[in-house]
Amino acid sequence: MEQTQPAQTGWKVWWQLLRPHTLTASFVPVLIGTALAIPHTGIHLPLFTAMLIASILIQAATNMFNEYYDYKRGLDTAESVGIGGAIVRYGIAPKTVMVLAVSFCAVAVLLGVYICMESSWWLATVGSICIAVGYLYTGGPWPIAYTPFGELVSGLFMGVILIQIAFFIQTGTLTFPSLLTSVPTAILVGAILMANNIRDREGDQRSGRRTLAILLGHDGAVRFLTGMFISAYLWVLLLMVVGIAPVWLLLVFLSLPKAFQASKAFHGKSKNTEMVSAMKATAQLNTIFGFLLALGLFLGYTLS
Template identity: 25%
Template sequence: MERPLIYDVMIYFKMIRPGTLAACISPVMIGLSVASHSVRIDILLAVLTLLTACSIQIMSNLVNDYFDFKKGNDKEGRLGPARAVSLGLVSVQTLLRFIFFYTFLSILGGIALVWVGGIPILLIGVSALIFAVLYSATSKSLSHLGIADIFVLLYYGPLATLGTTYLQTMQFSLTSLLWGIGCGVISIAVLVVNNVRDYEQDKEHGKKTLIVRLGLGFGRIYYILLILLPVLMLFVFATYWQGIFQGIIGIILIALFLHSKGRAYNLVLILTGVYNLFFTLNLVLI
């Protein structure tokens, strides 16, 4: 008996990990907000920027799933959400087709953006694609070496905000750089939750994340600092009300993180992504 089409659609939708898209949507929205203070936003260009960023993120997610499956990281006892390919819901061939499809979309969108923005956008785009693959593609991948944090900060923060603002204004902006750092820091916090949750499994598989290298105690302190830094930035560079609003949400999030164990970290992972969206809305709407 064939599966209903809606069943396959839901599997494919879950496979692209829509919950991770906050990490690429937030810096683009902030970059557009900064640009809107000096020029009228080109809506078509803005949408293209957003779709290209999302395509790169989805491609990165799928590449990560593929290599985790090939390396045997999706074994029984996994604390993170089960992946469709490891459950047998999607074949490896289908997963590869999705990878090629989103890679094609990323390159196509990137070419259009380079046509507008020139060499700076070419450098950001090509390096972003390379980062997306190197994050998990080899035995010496960034995620295994414990150096992913700096790349997450750059590509989910300043490079994304600066590139977005540049496409609209043809100028680089210090304001875009500043708030991009806030965005990138929160994306590192998402990575930290993931690595704290997977601490034992990562040690077993020889995955030398920063948390494996420095310990769970470091991971908890690291997460707290990453969540509070954007709050401090809002107090210093924006308004007290923005800082208070972000701070209340941040304290609740920290409490949840410190009291979580095992699969409970999956909720904190999602909420940390939402925290990034709150940071973005805090800047854009208030």
């Protein structure tokens, strides 16, 4: 494919390749899972740090697999919105992107070995599945990203499972309350992908994808996204009403303006360039909501 810009190797190119606005989906669940462990045990900081770095590395590798395979399938061009652009804009060799992605996974595996040594070797299987899903999201013969199940898979693995791993390595157990508390985060992680798919709906449809946003249409997908936001907040209220979570979780409602901003920014938009701000607001909502949720858990458990 002909490059539209001369090759660049500045740090900004590599930083964009990581798609930093998506990395919130990796570190926020680790914070929440660790905060959930506070009533049960003292926090093992080296384990927390290893888990945090490994999660970020796997998410970054997933983004690079995405960059590589979208290029190979001819989906990315220099005009594409929301991509890292290292290959099509800045001339970075596709092989370099793939090698970097595999290297990130390798480092994550080494960190995983340490985590298993300090907790349980059963996590080796779970971690391997997480890495495989990261690859199969856009790699392999049947990419998950091309189906209506992307939001469900990303929410399950980057929300529920990641929180449970972070909780388990601190406590050595799993609990029903920790599982229920992970649901709002899973919803908002899925919302990041939904927002991305709404923005890219027309291009994805031309390329043969069948994402949920394509099946619902623009207006239906925006309504679905709004429903995801509402469900996350209602779930937090339910957790407090039934006594599973402390009332400090009311802090998450400070993020409501960002939810309104993200939803409103999609309405009446037809061009993907017009929806970039809405996609960013959705990612920011996940970050703010997640931090406030973790803070609410921390305050609720330490001040009670």
